[in-house]
Amino acid sequence: MEPLKHPEDRFARDVTMPLEPEEHLTQLDLLRSFFSSDPKSILDLGCGAGRLLRPLRETGHRVVGLDHDERALAWAAQACGTRDELVQQDLRDATQPFLNGPFDAALLLGNTLMELVSPAEVLGLLHRLEACLSDEGVLIIEDIPGLYWPLLSSGQWGDGEAEGIRMVWSDRDMIFSLREGEAVQDDSPLHPDEPLRRLWSESLLQTVLHQAGWESSPGEHPLLRVARPVRSVRS
Known part of the structure; x- marks a missing residue:
């Protein structure tokens, strides 16, 4: 193991x-x-x-x-x-x-x-x-909603890179992905095969x-x- x-x-x-x-x-x-x-x-x-x-x-x-x-x-x-x-x-x-x-x-x-x-x-x-x-x-x-919507409304959550993580949002829904490592340089729209999360x-x-x-x-x-x-x- x-x-x-x-x-x-x-x-x-x-x-x-x-x-x-x-x-x-x-x-x-x-x-x-x-x-x-x-x-x-x-x-x-x-x-x-x-x-x-x-x-x-x-x-x-x-x-x-x-x-x-x-x-x-x-x-x-x-x-x-x-x-x-x-x-x-x-x-x-x-x-x-x-x-x-x-x-x-x-x-x-x-x-x-x-x-x-x-x-x-x-x-x-x-x-x-x-x-x-x-x-x-x-x-x-x-x-x-109570934990994370305040971060969105205050501007702390948004498209872009911070502390080695890139947050990428859908342009049609409250869905996003977190990209790390080599993928952090990828600022393209969401890929259909990457892990997604819903706010x-x-x-x-x-x-x-x-x-x-x-x-x-x-x-x-x-x-x-x-x-x-x-x-x-x-x-």
């Missing part, structure tokens, strides 16, 4: 620590507080190398980790000391249900929501999650939630936002 730390390896960096270190610690504290009453059954979607999975397991929760990448899961197993309840599955695959439930909560954190570019993908994800959550189960996401607006997020029969509103901290199925719709 190759080592986890690759300073120049963007994939290794992203699956290990997709947030700034201080944001990670804050988010982990928020989750520990949210789950403080008793042990929970949790589904970590896009668990990566176990950034949240390992400390939540150590706190006494049952956490099932799901990721599409075998390399990330191998690192998560290495961190946890076991491959048990680590599932290789693409959360975008609408044909695959989420097994091993019911879950008290599902986590979609580490900016994973932004990697779901298509609203239809998120709509399908919410329907599949509803089927695997307990009666009071919730989905926990980051408040993407979710509050209005689009609410539209998709409503279509799925879910509800959510910004919480006290943008690193933890709770969404839940509308109970009358579920019954």
Whole structure:
């Protein structure tokens, strides 16, 4: 197994620590507080190398980790000391249900929501999650509009290069790509084969939630936002 730390390896960096270190610690504290009453059954979607999975397991929760990448899961197993309840599955695959439930909560954190570019993908994800959550189960996401729209409106996010990263935006939608390394010199429009992200607006997020029969509103901290199925719709 190759080592986890690759300073120049963007994939290794992203699956290990997709947030700034201080944001990670804050988010982990928020989750520990949210789950403080008793042990929970949790589904970590896009668990990566176990950034949240390992400390939540150590706190006494049952956490099932799901990721599409075998390399990330191998690192998560290495961190946890076991491959048990680590599932290789693409959360975008609408044909695959989420097994091993019911879950008290599902986590979609580490900016994973932004990697779901298509609203239809998120709509399908919410329907599949509803089927695997307990009666009071919730989905926990980051408040993407609250975290990142202020950066856009203040001019900190825009086309161009800064600190070795080039941000390239679509001219038709709130979709962008981050180019690093040799690609940072490429200022051409978005390529169809490069990884894309969506800067979710509050209005689009609410539209998709409503279509799925879910509800959510910004919480006290943008690193933890709770969404839940509308109970009358579920019954």
